[in-house]
Amino acid sequence: MNIVKELKPTYFDDFKCIGSECEDTCCAGWNIGIDKKSFKKYRKETNPNLKSLLQKNVSRNRQATSDYHYGQFKMDDQDKCSMLNEENLCTIQLTSGEEALCHTCTIYPRSAKSINDSIEKSLDTSCPEAARLILLNPNGIDFVEVEPELPKYNFAQHRQSDEQNQYFWANRMFMISALQHRVHPLEVRLIVIGLYVKKLEELEPAERFVQAQTLSSQYLAYLDDANITDLTTQIKPNYDFQKALTLFFLKDFSARSSRFNQLASCTFDEVNFGDSTESFAQSLLNYKTQYDQSELLQIALENYLVNLTFAEYNESKEDIISFYTLLITNFSLIRLLFIGNGHKFSYTNEEIVATIQIFSKSCLHNTTYINNVKKIISTKQYSQTSQTINLINI
Ligand code: SF4
Incomplete structure (x- = not known):
């Protein structure tokens, strides 16, 4: 399907991750799903700084209902992602750059989906910074329709x-x-x-x-x-x-x-x-x-x-x-x-x-x-x- 328009709330482009100032973190407290393509890439990793870490901390998710959750990262005893280093920085990103992140870690807390010829983008209230943008607007949420800009990552298509x-x-x-x-x-x-x-x-x-x-x-x-x-x-x-x-x-x-x-x-x-x-x-x-x-x-x-x-x-x-x-x-x-x-x-x-x-x-x-x-x-x-x-x- 040819995507001809993009629809999003006006708050969408204002989001910026606040990193270490965040009162929560998206790298802890839940399961982090790994898409099938990244899972296979992680399995074949050859970089010695990552290879054994990934082998130990990435597992197949047999209950997954979609390819976006084909695998998952192991969480440590504090329920944090086991790929974080001692400074709470992501080892995958530090070693191989942002492009090496899986789909979930690349897009969160953004989400994109297409419905017929339109792509729709939004943010998720599970991220505190996104929640502030979504919830605290006194005038209510407004939407804009713009020229489509397709995300580099895969998105759900309906x-x-x-x-x-x-x-x-x-x-x-x-x-x-x-x-x-x-x-x-x-x-x-x-x-x-x-x-x-x-x-x-x-x-x-x-x-x-x-x-x-x-x-x-x-x-x-x-x-x-x-x-x-x-x-x-x-x-x-x-x-x-x-x-x-x-x-x-x-x-x-x-x-x-x-x-x-x-x-x-x-x-x-x-x-x-x-x-x-x-x-x-x-x-x-x-x-x-x-x-x-x-x-x-x-x-x-x-x-x-x-x-x-x-x-x-x-x-x-x-x-x-x-x-x-x-x-x-x-x-x-x-x-x-x-x-x-x-x-x-x-x-x-x-x-x-x-x-x-x-x-x-x-x-x-x-x-x-x-x-x-x-x-x-x-x-x-x-x-x-x-x-x-x-x-x-x-
Ligand atoms: S929860 Fe949101 S603000 Fe916090 S680290 Fe994750 S993306 Fe950044």
């Missing part, structure tokens, strides 16, 4: 039929416009998106393609109605379901990051999981006002969701119903971490960036998190979207 592509554009434009519709609280905007997705879910797949454009204009217009807030607050929260998800997230899911585990354990101590649903609900509500009143946090969450929608949703990878589930689950669990740490937080820029960054690093690249969330969502009898909407109001 192909959608014309019909599927129109449907995807209608859905994504609608979700981003609704998320940025600041007249209403974020929860209201998310419910209106949910009602739109539910409407699509009720239609036969072929009919969804036909109706998406008209429906998206209609649901966007609902956000211009001042009464929509009253209507959406009538959607009662399902606390039993929220409790099941919260328990998994805080108790059974253990991340590799001690920073994440501290936030989760503090939240666990604050949330009352006693027998009654009322006590569980009340403990969530205790810090809700403080959370609602933080304008910085509300903007950061909007920017987080807009970025996720732009970077992660496309119909050839995941349909809108599954994507909406991911969007809302992430939102409700990030909100839970802020509410659970509300007695300690003043909701400063630093706390907001650090919390969303460590959530992204610990959860969004973790298949245990993703698979369990999907399992919990699909255990009830309602439709997936109705089930998901139940997570929004508290």
